[in-house]
Amino acid sequence: MSSSMHTTRTGDAAQAPTTDQRAHAAPLVSATELTVTYRGSSTPALDAVDLAIDDREAVGIVGESGSGKTTLGKALVGLQEPTTGVVTVAGRRWSSVKRNDPLRRRVQMIFQDPIASLNPRKSALDTVAEVFKVWKRGTVDDAATLLERVGISRRDATRRPAQLSGGQCQRVSIARALACGPDVLVADEPTSSLDVSVQAQILNLIDELRAERGFAFVLISHDLSVIAHATTRCVVMHTGRIVEIGPTGTILRSPTDSYTRRLLESVPRLPPASSTVPRWASTTEKDG
Amino acid sequence: MLKVTELSLAIAGRQLVSNVDFEVPSGGCLGIVGETGSGKSLTCRSLVGLLNPIGGAITRGSIDLDGHDLTDFTEREWRRWRGSRVAFIPQQSLSSLNPLMRIGEHLEETLRALAPDGDTRSRAADLLEQVQMPRVAEVLRAYPHELSGGMRQRVMIALAIAGRPSLLVADEPTTALDVTVQREILRLLTGLRADLGMTLVFVTHDLAVVSEVTTRLAIMYAGMTVESGPTAAILDAPDHPYTAALLNAHPSLTEGDTLTPIFGSPPPAGEWPTGCRFASRCPYHSARCDIALPSAVQVDPDRWSRCIHPAHDERDRP
Numbered sequence: 001m002s003s004s005m006h007t008t009r010t011g012d013a014a015q016a017p018t019t020d021q022r023a024h025a026a027p028l029v030s031a032t033e034l035t036v037t038y039r040g041s042s043t044p045a046l047d048a049v050d051l052a053i054d055d056r057e058a059v060g061i062v063g064e065s066g067s068g069k070t071t072l073g074k075a076l077v078g079l080q081e082p083t084t085g086v087v088t089v090a091g092r093r094w095s096s097v098k099r100n101d102p103l104r105r106r107v108q109m110i111f112q113d114p115i116a117s118l119n120p121r122k123s124a125l126d127t128v129a130e131v132f133k134v135w136k137r138g139t140v141d142d143a144a145t146l147l148e149r150v151g152i153s154r155r156d157a158t159r160r161p162a163q164l165s166g167g168q169c170q171r172v173s174i175a176r177a178l179a180c181g182p183d184v185l186v187a188d189e190p191t192s193s194l195d196v197s198v199q200a201q202i203l204n205l206i207d208e209l210r211a212e213r214g215f216a217f218v219l220i221s222h223d224l225s226v227i228a229h230a231t232t233r234c235v236v237m238h239t240g241r242i243v244e245i246g247p248t249g250t251i252l253r254s255p256t257d258s259y260t261r262r263l264l265e266s267v268p269r270l271p272p273a274s275s276t277v278p279r280w281a282s283t284t285e286k287d288g
Numbered sequence: 289m290l291k292v293t294e295l296s297l298a299i300a301g302r303q304l305v306s307n308v309d310f311e312v313p314s315g316g317c318l319g320i321v322g323e324t325g326s327g328k329s330l331t332c333r334s335l336v337g338l339l340n341p342i343g344g345a346i347t348r349g350s351i352d353l354d355g356h357d358l359t360d361f362t363e364r365e366w367r368r369w370r371g372s373r374v375a376f377i378p379q380q381s382l383s384s385l386n387p388l389m390r391i392g393e394h395l396e397e398t399l400r401a402l403a404p405d406g407d408t409r410s411r412a413a414d415l416l417e418q419v420q421m422p423r424v425a426e427v428l429r430a431y432p433h434e435l436s437g438g439m440r441q442r443v444m445i446a447l448a449i450a451g452r453p454s455l456l457v458a459d460e461p462t463t464a465l466d467v468t469v470q471r472e473i474l475r476l477l478t479g480l481r482a483d484l485g486m487t488l489v490f491v492t493h494d495l496a497v498v499s500e501v502t503t504r505l506a507i508m509y510a511g512m513t514v515e516s517g518p519t520a521a522i523l524d525a526p527d528h529p530y531t532a533a534l535l536n537a538h539p540s541l542t543e544g545d546t547l548t549p550i551f552g553s554p555p556p557a558g559e560w561p562t563g564c565r566f567a568s569r570c571p572y573h574s575a576r577c578d579i580a581l582p583s584a585v586q587v588d589p590d591r592w593s594r595c596i597h598p599a600h601d602e603r604d605r606p
Binding site for chain 2: 165167195197198203222224225226228229232248249252263264265267268269270273274276280281
């Protein structure tokens with residue numbers, strides 16, 4: 001059993017994995033009793049959260065505004081200091097990992113607003129090439145090849161974020177993260193600002209890249225349908241705590257927590273369609 | 289009855305919407321669905337006479353509301369109608385309250401503009417009750433920043449229904465809200481529509497949302513309506529390839545569901561091809577599609593689709 005299976009609710013010392021147990025599975029990133037309280041706030045944004053990310057798995061973190069999901073994502077990649085508790089990467093605390101330590105590149109993050117999260121003065125190619133250069137992992141040509149892989153042509157690669165669409169910018173962000181050769185990719189609402197047709201392109205792209213490269217994927221989203229599509233394990237957060245954790249399918253089918261149930265009941269659903277192609281096309285196809 | 293026919297809109301001389309057609313019976317709820325840049329927000333501004341402030345104008349077509357052609361309205365007529373006959377909840381409604389004014393003042397200001405002599409204070413409280421606001425007395429004294437997103441949206445709805453309009457146009461009223469709050473606001477809007485007998489035009493990019501609240505749909509793409517008709521019928525068996533593609537790209541709550549993206553991107557606003565504007569992305573594209581923009585074909589007694597696929601011709605023949 002992987003150590004992550006122990007990561008149930010909060011503050012439950014009896015169920016928290018011991019150091020010995022964790023040594024066997026050794027998740028790359030792991031949060032233990034993680035609490036974050038922002039300055040000036042009396043209530044913690046994260047309250048004693050335990051979560052370990054296993055190799056190659058796809059975990060969804062779902063919750064509403066203020067549930068702490070973004071804070072958790074930032075803490076997992078070392079962008080948010082814990083107030084108490086620990087986040088480790090390959091067994092080391094983030095605070096002990098220097099800025100230029102190669103461990104840094106193994107955990108990467110992409111953000112909700114793809115245009116704002118890219119340097120407006122750099123072309124897509126420069127953005128990605130810089131990463132290859134900093135980590136001495138490749139050349140400008142490698143950057144162009146990677147950009148092509150995520151669907152940015154050599155011509156579009158010379159453009160700056162403002163000259164690209166939101167979906168294209170998100171592709172560039174993905175390429176920038178992958179240029180580091182990560183073992184874990186944390187994506188904070190990567191498709192929330194995109195249209196549904198572009199969202200499908202990006203989610204499918206991440207699926208393909210995961211199959212090719214085998215990184216673990218942490219998807220933070222308010223959208224349960226996106227979580228359902230892209231993840232196999234799901235963490236439901238509410239007011240800074242994990243209220244439910246388990247296989248995505250099980251949680252969607254039979255949630256045990258009352259908040260999870262309320263969340264699921266609130267999701268607008270499309271009625272099942274009898275035809276998913278234009279209705280005239282389905283008759284002609286059958287005839288033909 | 290609200291009936292929009294062959295509507296075209298321009299901003300600063302640039303044609304951004306053309307060939308929009310839809311209708312919704314009085315008291316019905318129409319969903320206008322489309323992706324970014326499809327012209328849905330402009331279309332709904334035209335329904336409430338608010339193109340002027342953004343430098344826009346109606347260049348062609350008609351908007352008929354209960355026998356009045358709104359495209360002929362002067363600014364003066366619009367001022368008389370807005371608030372009392374038609375009302376609008378804009379897209380950034382969560383930030384459109386004045387941060388320096390208490391909620392009560394917002395409501396009273398609107399109520400005074402509608403009826404200068406009434407008892408605005410008690411009417412303001414009534415309005416908040418009507419939108420099921422908790423702790424009404426407290427909220428009347430509160431400033432906008434003290435309220436949650438859901439509560440501010442309730443205030444916006446209260447302001448919109450203050451004049452008991454017969455048409456309420458809401459542009460993405462739940463997009464910025466959490467899903468549990470979205471559910472409450474959808475319920476509220478649906479309830480108010482029935483109670484007040486309003487016609488509701490609901491603009492969104494989310495097909496699942498419209499499936500739950502609307503009776504009719506208009507699907508927009510590149511400045512035009514590609515399909516319109518009863519919501520249930522369209523979602524059950526789409527006629528236009530774009531509608532079908534949107535449905536296929538929509539994730540459901542089923543685990544590991546496959547998503548079919550729509551490849552490519554829509555033509556830039558106003559730079560449309562001569563033929564069908566969806567042609568370059570359409571899996572059923574043929575040379576005929578590029579000749580001229582297809583006209584809206586009546587595919588059912590109550591349903592139109594702008595596609596010239598040969599199958600249509602065959603079916604239309606007796």
